[in-house]
Amino acid sequence: MHLTEISGNEKREQHLCDECAHNLNNQLIKMPSPTDILANLINQVAPEIGEMSKTACPACGMSYLEFRSSGRLGCPMDYTAFKKGIVPLLEKMHGASEHIGKVPSRAGKELVVKNEVLQLRKELDKAVEKEDYEKAAKIRDRIFELSGSDDVKGTLRQDG
Amino acid sequence: MLRELYDKTGDWLRGTGPEADIVISTRIRLARNLANFPFLSRANTEQKREIERLIREKIKHAKDTKDLHYIRLSDISTVDRLFLMERRLISREHAGGDGERGVAFGRSETVSVMVNEEDHLRIQVIRSGFELRDAWKIIDEIDNILERELKYAFSPAFGYLTACPTNVGTGMRASVMVHLPALGLTHHIEKVFNAVGKLGLIVRGLYGEGTQVLGDLYQISNQFTLGKSETEIIEIMESVVPRITSYERMAREVLISENREQLEDRVWRSYGMLKEARVLSSEEAMHLLSQVRLGVTVGLIKDVTAETLNALFILTLPAHLQKLEGKELEATQRNVLRASFVRRRLGNTN
Numbered sequence: 001m002h003l004t005e006i007s008g009n010e011k012r013e014q015h016l017c018d019e020c021a022h023n024l025n026n027q028l029i030k031m032p033s034p035t036d037i038l039a040n041l042i043n044q045v046a047p048e049i050g051e052m053s054k055t056a057c058p059a060c061g062m063s064y065l066e067f068r069s070s071g072r073l074g075c076p077m078d079y080t081a082f083k084k085g086i087v088p089l090l091e092k093m094h095g096a097s098e099h100i101g102k103v104p105s106r107a108g109k110e111l112v113v114k115n116e117v118l119q120l121r122k123e124l125d126k127a128v129e130k131e132d133y134e135k136a137a138k139i140r141d142r143i144f145e146l147s148g149s150d151d152v153k154g155t156l157r158q159d160g
Numbered sequence: 161m162l163r164e165l166y167d168k169t170g171d172w173l174r175g176t177g178p179e180a181d182i183v184i185s186t187r188i189r190l191a192r193n194l195a196n197f198p199f200l201s202r203a204n205t206e207q208k209r210e211i212e213r214l215i216r217e218k219i220k221h222a223k224d225t226k227d228l229h230y231i232r233l234s235d236i237s238t239v240d241r242l243f244l245m246e247r248r249l250i251s252r253e254h255a256g257g258d259g260e261r262g263v264a265f266g267r268s269e270t271v272s273v274m275v276n277e278e279d280h281l282r283i284q285v286i287r288s289g290f291e292l293r294d295a296w297k298i299i300d301e302i303d304n305i306l307e308r309e310l311k312y313a314f315s316p317a318f319g320y321l322t323a324c325p326t327n328v329g330t331g332m333r334a335s336v337m338v339h340l341p342a343l344g345l346t347h348h349i350e351k352v353f354n355a356v357g358k359l360g361l362i363v364r365g366l367y368g369e370g371t372q373v374l375g376d377l378y379q380i381s382n383q384f385t386l387g388k389s390e391t392e393i394i395e396i397m398e399s400v401v402p403r404i405t406s407y408e409r410m411a412r413e414v415l416i417s418e419n420r421e422q423l424e425d426r427v428w429r430s431y432g433m434l435k436e437a438r439v440l441s442s443e444e445a446m447h448l449l450s451q452v453r454l455g456v457t458v459g460l461i462k463d464v465t466a467e468t469l470n471a472l473f474i475l476t477l478p479a480h481l482q483k484l485e486g487k488e489l490e491a492t493q494r495n496v497l498r499a500s501f502v503r504r505r506l507g508n509t510n
Contacts, residue, residue, distance in 0.1 A: 060198045072278075074202035076195055076313035076321040079328070086325065090318075093326055095360075096387020099319030101330045102300070104307045111316050119389050 057081040117146050162231070162240060166483045169474060170247065170269030170286065175467035177289015181457040182405040184337040184377070184470060187248070188295045189284035190303055191322045191331035195313040199323035200276055205259065208276055212260040215275045218309040219264050224302055228264035228271065233257075239488060242479035248286060250274055271302060278323050279331075281306070290401060292334060292394045300390075319386065329386030334397055337366070338404065341376040341454040342411035352404055359400050360384055375446035375473060380404070412458050427455025431464075435508045440499040441491075445476045464506060472505060 052064040062074030064082050073079070079086060090097040100119060103112045120143050127136040172185040197203060197211050212232075219225045233241055233254070245255040249265045254277045261276035274282040283306070285299040313321040320331040327333070343349045353363050362383045365373045380401065382393045415423045430451035434440075440448075453469045455461040474480065476498050482489050485497060 060202050062202060070201070072201045072323050073199055073321075073325065075198040076193060076315075079315055079318050079321055086318075090325060090328070090386055094329065094384040094386035096329075096384070098317060098387060099315075099329045100387060100392075101319060101332075101389035102303075103316075104312050104314050105304070106307070106311070107314055107316065115389075119391070122389075122392070 052082065052085040055082060055085070113146050117143055120146070162236070162243070162483075164267075165243075165247065165269075166480075169471045170249075172248075172269065172286040172288045173467070173470045173474060174288045175465070175470050177287060177291050179290040179402070179405050180288065181466070182338055182340070182408050183290040183401065184339055185286055185288055186291045186295050186334075186336050187284060187286045188292070188299050188332065188334045189282055190299060190320075191279040191327045191333075192281040192283065192303070192306075192310075192320060193313040193322060194280050195311045197280065200259075200278065200280065201323060209260045211280050212262060212276050215281060215310065216262060216264075218306060219273060219275075222305045222309050224305045225264060225271075225273065228266050228273065230262055230264045232260070232262045234260060239479050239482050243483050246474060246477040246479050251277060251282070253277060254282075271298065273302075273306075279327070281310075290336060290405075292336075292397055295334075296390060296394055327385050329384075330388070330390050330393065332385055332390050332393060333381050334393055335364075335379045335381030336397065336401055337377060337379050338401070338408075339375075339377055339450065339453060340404070340408050341450050342415055343408050344376045345415065346411045348407070348411060352407065356380060356400065356404070360396065361400055374443060375450040377446075377450070377473070412454070416458055423455075423458075424460055427451050427460055431455065431461055431506075434502050435506050436503070437499045439495045440476075440502060441495050442476065442478060442498070445498055445502065446473065449473055449476075468505065472502060475505075476502060 056063040057078045059077035060075035064085055067073055087097045103115050120139050124136055124139045241255040244250045245252055249272045250263050254274050263274050265272035272284050283302055285295045287295045319329040322328045322331055356363055360383050361380055364379045366377045430448040434448050449469050449472055456466050478494055481494050481497050
C-alpha cells in the first residue's frame with residue numbers, strides 16, 4: 001500500500017506492508033465522515049432536526065423534514081406529531097409557544113374559562129402597574145367569580 | 161354582482177372614521193381550518209372540492225353570512241380575479257392560486273370570506289379609518305357563527321391550527337393602511353420602520369407581503385399570533401399606530417412651517433399633472449395622488465376631497481381600468497385610459 005501525505009510544501013510518501021496499512025486505516029476510519037460533520041452541524045444549529053428527522057405524521061404522512069423545507073404543515077395533526085420540533089420553532093417565531101386568546105365554544109366551557117382567567121390576570125398586572133386600583137379590583141372580582149368552578153381554582157393555585 | 165362593483169368603491173374607502181387623514185383603513189383577518197381535513201398543500205383535488213362545498217354551504221346558510229355573495233374563482237376570468245384583489249376582497253395568493261376555491265363578500269365590501277386560500281377559511285373585515293375595536297367586534301361575531309356550523313382545527317395548547325406556523329394561535333392579523341407622505345419626504349420613514357419592528361409589528365406594501373410600496377401607502381400589522389390574545393394584539397396596535405400618525409402630522413407641520421413654498425409647489429404641480437396628463441403609468445398616478453392627498457389633508461388644496469383621491473388609488477389600478485373599459489388592454493393603452501379617467505374624475509372636461 002502506498003500513502004502520500006502532503007503537508008505545506010512537503011510531500012511525504014510511505015510504502016506500507018498490509019498489517020501496518022490495516023492499523024493506519026483503523027485510525028483513518030475513526031475520522032468523522034462528511035455526513036457526520038454535517039449531522040453534527042445540524043444538531044448544533046437546529047437540534048430538533050436531527051432528532052425529528054425520522055418523524056412523520058401518522059395522519060397525513062408528511063415528514064418533519066418535508067415541513068422544514070416547505071414551511072407548510074400537512075394537516076392539523078402535525079402540530080401534535082411534530083410537537084418536539086415545533087415548540088422551539090414557535091418560540092423563535094412568536095416568542096411564545098402557548099395560545100392565549102379566543103377558544104371555540106365547542107372546545108369546552110372549562111377551556112374558555114381558563115383562557116379568560118389567564119387573560120384577566122394579565123390585565124390585572126397591567127392595571128396594578130398603572131396604579132389603576134379601581135379597575136384592578138373589578139378584574140380581581142371577575143377572576144374570583146370565574147374561579148367559582150373547581151377546575152379553574154386548580155389552575156389559579158398552580159400558578160400561584 | 162361583479163358588474164355592480166365596477167364603478168363604485170367599498171365602504172372602507174369613504175375616508176371616514178378616526179384618524180382618517182392618515183389611516184385609510186383597518187383590516188382584521190382570521191385564519192381557520194377544518195379539523196377533519198388536511199391543510200390545502202396536502203389536500204387532493206377531491207378533498208379541496210369537498211372542503212369548498214362544505215364551507216360554501218355553511219356560509220350560505222349561516223346567519224350574518226347568508227346574504228354574502230359567493231363567487232367560485234374557477235368560474236371567473238384572470239382579470240376579474242385581479243379586480244377582486246385590487247379591491248382587497250381576495251389576496252394576491254388567492255387570485256393567482258389554483259384548484260377549487262372561492263370568496264364570499266357583502267355589498268358594502270366590509271366582510272369577505274376566502275375559501276381554500278392558504279387556509280381553508282380566511283375571514284376578513286375592512287373598515288374605513290382607524291377602527292380596530294369595531295372591526296374585531298364584527299369579525300368575532302362572524303367567526304362565532306361559522307364556528308357553530310364548522311368544526312375548526314383547534315388545540316388548547318397552540319390555539320387555532322394553521323397551515324403555516326406563523327399564523328397559529330389566534331390566527332389573527334390586524335393591519336392598518338396608513339398614508340405617510342410627509343415622513344417619506346423628510347426621510348424619517350426608516351426610523352418609523354425600525355421602531356415599529358422592535359414593537360412586534362411589521363410594515364408591508366399595499367397588497368401585503370413582498371409587494372411594492374406605492375403612493376406612500378403602508379400596511380402595519382402584528383407579527384406574532386401566538387402567546388397574545390386578540391385584545392392584547394389590538395391594544396399593542398392601539399398604542400403604536402397613534403404615535404406613527406402623530407409623527408406624520410408633526411412632519412406635515414414642519415413641512416408647512418419651514419418649507420411652505422416648496423410644499424405648495426410640489427402638491428399643486430402634482431395636481432396640475434393629474435388634471436392635464438395624457439399618459440399616466442400606475443406608479444406615476446399613485447405617486448401624484450399621494451402628493452395631492454397630502455396637499456388636501458394639510459389644507460393647501462381645497463377643490464378635491466380626500467375621499468375622491470382614496471377612490472382613485474384603487475379605481476386607476478390595471479384590472480379596474482380594464483373592467484371599466486369592458487375589455488383587456490395593453491399597458492400603453494391603460495396608461496392613456498388612466499390619464500383620461502383621472503382628468504374626468506378631477507373635473508377636467510377637456
